[in-house]
Amino acid sequence: MGFCWSGECGIRPCWAGHYMPCRAGWVGPTVLLCIYGFCSMMRPIEPFMTEFLTGTYKNLTTEQVTRQVYPVWTYSTLVLLIPVLLVTDYLRYKPVIILQGLTLVTSFLLVLVGSGVHSAQLAFFIYSIAMAADVAYFSYIYSVIQPSYYQRATSYVRGAILLGYAVGALLGQLLVSLGGVSLYCLGVVSLISVSVALITSFFLPMPESSLFYxxxxxxxxxxxxxxxxxxxxxxxxxxxxxxxxxxxxxxxxxxxxLDCKKCYSSTALLFLCIWAATGRCGFYQVTGYIQILWVYVQPHNSTAYNGGVDAISTLSGAAASVAVGHMTLEWSVWGELVLGGFTFLITGALFLMDLTHNIWISYTCYFLFKTVYMQLITICTFQIAKALSRERYALVFGINSFVGTVLQSVLTAIVINTKSLQLTITSQFFIYASFFAAISLLFTLRGVYTVVHVSRPAREHQPEKTTSLPEDLHQ
Missing domain, CATH: 1.10.12 (Lyase 2-enoyl-coa Hydratase; Chain  A, domain 2)
Structure with a gap:
């Protein structure tokens, strides 16, 4: 007798003659993917990576880390996204998720045992492979469950990722502040955690066939x-x-x-993808260089509460993501206005981070930034998934990631690697805030237009081709 993870096998009882979880089930794959996401993100060293690289362990300078090490993963991800995108669905997702686990293990091994700029660059290059493989992780769940569970599954999976990061950050903070544990030991714990994620990936059920191909x-x-x-x-x-x-x-x-043309022919879907790509760009720029800003604001106590702030903000984001899974709202009408309005909060938080010299205000603004972003990206993800047929998930999510990484690479090249500018870290955050301000203005205007357009009495009985999500894409 095998237990059906779904709890519903059509007309058959839950306890059915299965040796594998029922193919119609959504709980089993979701639970395994949540465990994988939790362990892959439970990395206590992450909030202290800058201190680890610039401290006595690796003896790199802040300039080297900012301009030579951190940009590597941005540029490498840009190069790797397209080939990973093309093979993800062909290999049916699971092998790419396993590859992601392998590269995470390898990158943390290099961080621990390597030395010098080149070793750190190699570690971040391998880490970029894991970043590129995110498209497989976030697309996999939609290839094995029914569309009616997309919203709940998306919120649980993203919540598990955020919870894993929060637990890792909080554990790192407690071990450093109360236990006096070295940063090297945090790296070892991170390595063990991603190794568990790698083992979990082997137990994920394999989709029956490639969907796109x-x-x-x-x-x-x-x-x-x-x-x-x-x-x-x-x-x-x-x-x-x-x-x-x-x-x-x-x-x-x-x-x-042809699929690209069909997917992006819907204005509503196109705008969701625009927010997903631009939001990804801005988020990774801010989170990638926030530790350097905190070092600037409080140079003599730079890692005192980094882990705690990361943990609290990530837990708040996880709670917001799970809450989104249970919200009832006419997203096709109000979604763009919600994105525009809440992106304005992100903009304000970033501008305040640029202006303040108080570390606690900076911490609070980062908390607001991360919480709001995690909620909005969850909304975007399940709304995009609901508008697509299964074979197009990896395609659209991959293109969104690629466009976001292209924008991130351009921002990095201008803000970080342009020698003639030599921008300070505060000037960099002013640019990031301006970037989100432009996004907020675009989506607020678009949201107002959509609400007014849909609410016109004369159009109540007409199909909304430009504002509704493209139901025909499921065919």
Whole structure:
């Protein structure tokens, strides 16, 4: 007897004759993905990475970390996203998630045992592979559960990730402040945690087939079988297979382009993707360099409460993400206005972080920034997923990640690596705040237009093609 993780097997009782979890189940895959996400993000060393690299353990300078080490993962992620995107669905998600676990383990090993700038750069390059593989992690859940559970599953998975990061940050803070544990030991704990995540990834159920490539591959296989029967020699068989493989590649690329056109033809979906890409860009820039800002604001006590602030803000973000899973709102009407209004709060928090010289005000603003962002990105994620058919998840999420990483690379090149500017860390955060201000203005205006457009009495019985999510994409 096998236990059905879903709790609902159609007309069959939950205790059914299964040796594997029911394919219709959503609880089993969601639980495993939550465990993986929790352990992969439970990294106590993370809030203290700058101090670890610039301290006696690695003896790197702040200038080296800011301009030579941290930018590596931004540029590398940009290069790696496209190939990872193309193979994610073809490999059916799970192998890419396993690869993510392997690269996390390898990168933390290098951080612990390596020395010098080049070793740190290599560690962050390998870490960028894990970042690029996020598209597999966030797309996997939609390939094994039913659309009716998207909102709840998205909120639980994202909540588990945030909870894992919060526990790691809080544990690191307690061990450093109360236990007197060295930062090196925090690195060892982080390595153990990501190793558990790697082990968990092997137990994830494999999707039955590739979703995006399934139809194209089936057509190619049928055609190849027909040609095999007609071939009279081995040479002609090889030649036919080469031609068919070439046609298959072109057919796959053509379908990729057509799917891109169809997915982004909806204005509502396009704006959700714009926020997801730009929000990702701004979030990773802020979180990537916030420790350097705190060192500037309080140079002689830079790591005193970094872990605690990270933990509290992440826990708040996790709670907000889970709460979103149970909210009832007409998102197709009010969603853009919600994004614009709450992005304005992010903008205010970043401007205040730029202006203040009080570490506690900076901590509070970071708390607000992270909490609001996590809530908004959860809304974007499940709204995008609901608007797409299953075979397009990796495509759209991957493109959004790629566009966000391109923007992040441009910001990094201008703000961090432009020698002629030599911007201070506060000037950098002023630019980040201005970036979010532009996003807020765009979505507020768009949200007001959408609400007014939908609420017009004359249009009540007309289809809203430009403001509603594209239901036809599920076909």
């Amino acid at each position: 399934k139809e194209t591959y089936s057509e190619q296989k049928i055609n190849s079988n027909e040609d095999t029967k007609d071939s009279e020699s081995q040479d002609s068989l090889i030649w036919v297979r080469t031609i068919k493989t070439t046609k298959y590649v072109w057919r796959m690329l053509r379908r990729l382009l």
